[in-house]
Amino acid sequence: MNLLNYVPGNSFLHRLNPITKLAAAFLYGIACILCDSIWMELAFIVLMIAICAAAGLGTRALRLTRNLLILGLFMFVLQLFFVRTGEALVTIGHFVLITTGGLTSALLLSLRVVATMLPLMLLFAITPMNDLCNALVKKAHLPYRYAFIITTAFRFVPLFSTEFHEIQDAQKARGVDFETKNILRKMQLVAPLCVPLLVSSLEKVNSSAISAEMRGFHLRSRQSGYKEYPFTGSDLLVFVLLLALVAFSAVFL
Amino acid sequence: MIRFEHVSFGYPHGETTIEDLSFHIKKGDFIALIGANGAGKSTVSRLCNGLLRPLSGHIYLDGQDTLTTPTSLLARKVGFLFQNPDRQICENTVEAEIAFSMKVQGWPDDEIRKRVATALETFDLKGDWFPFNRSRGERQRIALAGVLACEPQLLILDEPTTGLDYLECIHIMDHIRMLNEEKNITVLMVSHDMELVQDYAKRVLVLRDGKLLGDGPVKEIMKQEALLRQARVLPAQIPSLALAFGDRFAEVFTIREMHEAILSEKKGDPGRKL
Amino acid sequence: MIVADHVTFQYADSSDPALKDISLKIGDRDFIGITGTSGAGKSTLAMALNGVIPHEFKGDFYGSVKIDGMDTVEHQVEDFCRKVGEVFQDIDSQMVASVVEDEILFGLENFGVSHEEIGARLEKALDDLGIAELRTREISSLSGGQKQKVAIAAILALEPQILVLDEPTGELDPESSREIFGLLRKLNEEKGITIVIVEQKIKLLCEYVKRLVVLDKGSLVFDDVPGEVITHIDMFKTLGINVPPVAELSHLLRLDGLWNGGITLTVTEAEKMVREVLHDPV
Numbered sequence: 138m139n140l141l142n143y144v145p146g147n148s149f150l151h152r153l154n155p156i157t158k159l160a161a162a163f164l165y166g167i168a169c170i171l172c173d174s175i176w177m178e179l180a181f182i183v184l185m186i187a188i189c190a191a192a193g194l195g196t197r198a199l200r201l202t203r204n205l206l207i208l209g210l211f212m213f214v215l216q217l218f219f220v221r222t223g224e225a226l227v228t229i230g231h232f233v234l235i236t237t238g239g240l241t242s243a244l245l246l247s248l249r250v251v252a253t254m255l256p257l258m259l260l261f262a263i264t265p266m267n268d269l270c271n272a273l274v275k276k277a278h279l280p281y282r283y284a285f286i287i288t289t290a291f292r293f294v295p296l297f298s299t300e301f302h303e304i305q306d307a308q309k310a311r312g313v314d315f316e317t318k319n320i321l322r323k324m325q326l327v328a329p330l331c332v333p334l335l336v337s338s339l340e341k342v343n344s345s346a347i348s349a350e351m352r353g354f355h356l357r358s359r360q361s362g363y364k365e366y367p368f369t370g371s372d373l374l375v376f377v378l379l380l381a382l383v384a385f386s387a388v389f390l
Numbered sequence: 391m392i393r394f395e396h397v398s399f400g401y402p403h404g405e406t407t408i409e410d411l412s413f414h415i416k417k418g419d420f421i422a423l424i425g426a427n428g429a430g431k432s433t434v435s436r437l438c439n440g441l442l443r444p445l446s447g448h449i450y451l452d453g454q455d456t457l458t459t460p461t462s463l464l465a466r467k468v469g470f471l472f473q474n475p476d477r478q479i480c481e482n483t484v485e486a487e488i489a490f491s492m493k494v495q496g497w498p499d500d501e502i503r504k505r506v507a508t509a510l511e512t513f514d515l516k517g518d519w520f521p522f523n524r525s526r527g528e529r530q531r532i533a534l535a536g537v538l539a540c541e542p543q544l545l546i547l548d549e550p551t552t553g554l555d556y557l558e559c560i561h562i563m564d565h566i567r568m569l570n571e572e573k574n575i576t577v578l579m580v581s582h583d584m585e586l587v588q589d590y591a592k593r594v595l596v597l598r599d600g601k602l603l604g605d606g607p608v609k610e611i612m613k614q615e616a617l618l619r620q621a622r623v624l625p626a627q628i629p630s631l632a633l634a635f636g637d638r639f640a641e642v643f644t645i646r647e648m649h650e651a652i653l654s655e656k657k658g659d660p661g662r663k664l
Numbered sequence: 665m666i667v668a669d670h671v672t673f674q675y676a677d678s679s680d681p682a683l684k685d686i687s688l689k690i691g692d693r694d695f696i697g698i699t700g701t702s703g704a705g706k707s708t709l710a711m712a713l714n715g716v717i718p719h720e721f722k723g724d725f726y727g728s729v730k731i732d733g734m735d736t737v738e739h740q741v742e743d744f745c746r747k748v749g750e751v752f753q754d755i756d757s758q759m760v761a762s763v764v765e766d767e768i769l770f771g772l773e774n775f776g777v778s779h780e781e782i783g784a785r786l787e788k789a790l791d792d793l794g795i796a797e798l799r800t801r802e803i804s805s806l807s808g809g810q811k812q813k814v815a816i817a818a819i820l821a822l823e824p825q826i827l828v829l830d831e832p833t834g835e836l837d838p839e840s841s842r843e844i845f846g847l848l849r850k851l852n853e854e855k856g857i858t859i860v861i862v863e864q865k866i867k868l869l870c871e872y873v874k875r876l877v878v879l880d881k882g883s884l885v886f887d888d889v890p891g892e893v894i895t896h897i898d899m900f901k902t903l904g905i906n907v908p909p910v911a912e913l914s915h916l917l918r919l920d921g922l923w924n925g926g927i928t929l930t931v932t933e934a935e936k937m938v939r940e941v942l943h944d945p946v
Contacts, residue, residue, distance in 0.1 A: 143762070143802070267766045285760075292762050295804060300477075306441050307477040311491040311536070312465035329480045336522055337476055341757035347720050348758040351745045352822065353774035361773040363782045427808065427837040525703050553834060555701035555864060557904030582837050585909065624838040627867070627909045627931050634935045645909050649916045655942055656922065 140201055141261045142295070148192035149371070150263045155272040157372040158264050162256040164379035168386040169252040175241070177390050178248035185255050194262055201258050202251065209247035216243035266291045272366040274359055281357050289345065297338060304333050391417045391544055391576045392438055396447035399433060399600075408433055408600040410447070417543075418574040420567070422581055422591035422608065426622035430600040431580045435546050438578065439468040452543070466495055469542030473549040475526075475533035484510070485517035488536045495540060509535040512565070527558035534562060538569070545569070547579040551586065563590055584626035588612055588643070596621045609643055665826060665858060666690040666713050666748075670727035673708060673717055682708040684882040685727070690826070695852045695859045697869040697890075700879035701904045706862045707830050709879065713860060714748040714828045715741055732825070746775060749819030753831040755811045764790075764806075765799050768818045775822060789821035792855075793847060809840030816847070826858040827851070833865065841865065845872045867908045870894065870929035878905065894927045910934035917941060 150158070169181050182202065189198035216239065223238025270284035305327075309315055313326055392415045399408040408430050415421055423431050436442040437449055440461035449456045451467060472478055481487040488509050492502045510517050513535045521532050530550070537545070545566065551559040567590055569575045581587055587594060587608065594611040596604035598621045604611055611617070612629040619625075628648050632639035642648045668688040674681040682705045690696060690713070698706050711717040715736035718725040729736045731744045752758040761767040768789055772782050790796045793813045803811060812832055819827060829848070833841035845868050851857045863869050869876060869890065876893045878886040880903050886893040894900070897915045900907050907915075910928050914937055917923035922941050928934040938944075 145800075145802075265763060265766075267761050267763060288762075289760070292759070296756055303472075303474075304477045304480075306436070307470075307472050308480070309441055309461045310439055310465055310468070310470035310472075311478065312462050312494045312540075314460065314462035314494075316460055316462070332480045333476055333478075341754065344752055344754050345757045345760070347716060348750070348752060349760050349770075350720070350741055351714070351716070351750050352760075352771035352818070353742060353745055355742050356776065357774045358776075361776060363769050363773050363779055426839055527702055553702070553864075555904060556906040557701060622837075622839050624842070627934070628913070631910060631913075631931050631934050631938070634931070635938070645912050645916070648913055652917065652922070652938060652941060653920070 140197065140204065141258065143265045144194060144197060144262045146193060146263070148194075148263075150188070150192040150194070152371070153263075153375060154276075154366050154368050154372045155264050155269040156276050156366070157368070157375050158260055159269065159273075161375050161379050162260045164383055165256040166253040168379070168383045169249055171383065171386040172249070172252075172390040173245070174390050175245050175248060177386075178245065178252045181252040182248065182255060185252070185259070189259060189262075192263070194259065197262050198255070198259060201255060205251040205254050205258070208254075209251045212250050213243045213247035216246050268364070268366070271362045271364055275362050275366060278359065281359065281361075285349070285354070293338075293341070296341065297334065300337055301330065301334055304330050391415050391419070391452060392578075393450045394434075394437075394447070395450070397437065397444040397449055398446045399437060399442060399444050408437070408444075411600070411602055412447075413595060413602060413605060415576060415578065417576055418570070420570050420577045420579070420590065420592040422579050422587040422594045423597065424581065424584070424587060424594060424621065424623050425597035425603075428599075429597040429621065431597055432548060433600075434597065435470075435548050435578060435580050438544065438546055439470055440464040441470075462494075465491075466540070467543050469537040469540060469545045471530075471534055471537050471545070471547045471550050473552050475529040478533045478536070479521045479529060482520060483517065484515050484519040484521055484532050487521055487532055488515075488539055491536050491540050497540075505539045509539045526553050527555065527561075530554060530558070530562065534565075541573075542575065544576045544578065547577065547581075549580055549582065551581070551583065559586070566590075582623075584612070584618075584624060588626045588629065596623070598622070612643070665692055665732055666860075667730045668713065668727070669729070671712055671729060672724075672726040673712060674724045675708075676722040676724075678723075680882070682723075682882055683712060686712075686882075686884050687727075688713075688877065688884065688887065690858060690860060692825075693852065693856045693858060695849065695872070695874040696861070696877060697873035697875070698860065698862045698877045698879065699864060699866060699869060699905065700885075703881070704879040705882040706879055708882075709877075710750075710828050710830050710860065710862045712736075714750050714826070715739070715744050716750065746822065747824055748826045748828055749822055749824035751812070751815050751819060751827070751829040751832050753834045755808055755815065755835055758815055759803055759811070762803055764795070764801050764803060764814050767803060767814055768821050771818055771822045785821050785823075789817040792820060792851070793817040807840075808836050809843060812836065812840075812844055813847070816844075820851070820857075824857070826860065829859070829861045831862055831864065833863070833868070841868060848872070866906055870908050870911065878903070890929055891926045894929065897927075 169178060172178055186198045186202060189195055217235055220239040220242045221236055223236040225233040226237050226240060227235040266288045270288050273279040274281050274284050305315060308330060315326060317323055394411050394413050397408055397411045423434060425431050433442060437444060440456045440459065443457055451464060456464060479487055481490055485506055488506045489502050513531045515532060515535060521529060550562060566577060570577050579591060591608045594606065594608050595602060596611060596617060603621050604617045612626055613633060615625055615633055628645055629643060632642040632648060639651050642651050668686055671683055671686045672681050673683040686709065698709055700706050708717065712729055715731065718737060719741050725737065731747055734744055736744065759767055760770050765786060768786050772785055777785060790799055793816060795813050795817060798810060803814060833844055848859050849872055852859050873890060876890045877884065878893060894907055894911045897907055897912060908929060910931055913934060914923060914928040923937055925937060928937050
């Protein structure tokens, strides 16, 4: 299941201007970065999940949190052994393995990673890429060429993933044993699959480019976009709330 | 050769579902699996070699339950030719490509060399070709050569002739028929092309929405227009034409038979002599 | 509308020309099928007719193609892409958006259709293809036939005079393929759009197109109405192109002297022929 695809809906989150959504996700992330309290980072995560749940995206938020926690765990372990401040917590003979400073900073960092990434990841659930890019072109004056590259890249991810599975199936059918538990062996087996994947990707990208050009890609200007993305009162409200949150986090946490 | 017993299958996203499907294919048969897109043809073919496994029920390949046998072992018995050869080809030379399956399956080196040489000759290929810039028809032949070099007992063809022209199609299908008749290889072919089914298959399984709608000798199935319509399949032209005349051309199945039937009617009727 | 004059084209990485001295006139309201074995140059011809060649592919181009008088070598793709739309075989990669309406808006926006008009054009294109209910659907959730209709709608919204399709039914089942051909016939008859379609499915071509062009190794072999082209059944066999079984039957009956009507292209026509041959009451 793809955790980055768009979930159609009409909740208060969905209805916001795409630019507001993007800015809000960043501001929320900044607030999390500025915050220096383990408990408040936890609170940020819970708050984000609660907001999503209210918009009917609870399951998506929880599954993303779970996946991000795996990343967080990795950061946690690194940080745990890296930071040597504070008192010794675990020692082996004379060697200090873990310190109190290491433990707190590892906890803070890993939670911060989760709290910062979560809103950015959830952005994809409530914003179709096309809308985001069109709004950026219209309101933020992003050159269309870049917007198009971004949307195309996102559109191709599921296509390539399907293609990869088909290729893997074709190889399985020939007797390649992908069911092996040995990771090195598995990587060895997957490497040759890159050739057919590359061949088909190049073809797809090429025909996509021709198709776009045949439909006047080069004629496009900033005003071309048909859909309008007006800012409303609720967009303003979200901006104000998040700026307040950032200020609060910077001053008090 | 292969037996489906009350097999059910569904994808997590709930697309095609196979429901309580049971059938048996005996060794040496030539089966066509027909139906509209989404009827479950590809799913059934992928269930045969363990690429997919049933959610309930059992599939026995030569007595082995596919639920408990790894795909890599099933692959030694089942050859699978995909619609798109490009998903299969991953080596830089035709020679290495044909040898690939045999290497993976652990065949002895001298045996592999021998078989590659035979395959190159049979399929009119050159060992040092770079497979990726050959034509679609040649790439499909390369893929087939690789599959057949392992001497599978069951050969599954998933829309093998898509994108091929008539000559390439005949070339590949005639070779497969020869293997079926002379080496008793069982063939399961998924196809939309009823003329192809009519020309090559012995028995036809008709699928609709994951259920078996019909199962019988090709001549019988091709004459059941209502059944084919229900399965959203376009019937072959000659059987369809013969049906328009009721019982009069009941025995007619091919162009030649239709032609002869018309001639004999003309002769048999003194008032309307040739 | 499109005039190809002695066109020869050789891809930069190839040692043989893909098209050899092809001259072809495509008029208003034509419905032309292009067929031939693989490697005969069908796709290359389609791309030469709409100017993709020589602009997007490197190679040597001789002769000329004029779209409404504009020479494709002298003008840029932007100039004639308003007149000629193209639908490709690879259904997924020709899309540029993830939602149906965005896909159709893309070209309309690019061509600077006024924002007052754009909504109406969008709805009309959806209606013409009978896919109004798909408007807000994710393209990835559609069936192959539906996707191909979206692709055609996206081109149709631009109101081209000519529609070039390169094996648009290659990945579709027979029923969806017929549906696409049916739609094309409707567009051709009701809206007067010229259709040029590359296709291997000879039965569909025989049933739907008004004119059939047959290529062999880059050269033009036949260019006539299907009923006339198919009479050369023996030639078709040497070229390696099959003909509909009913056409072959009528050919046999003609050789016997039992039938002196035309080659039959569909089962319905063949039934009429057989009844006539057998002197059946209709």
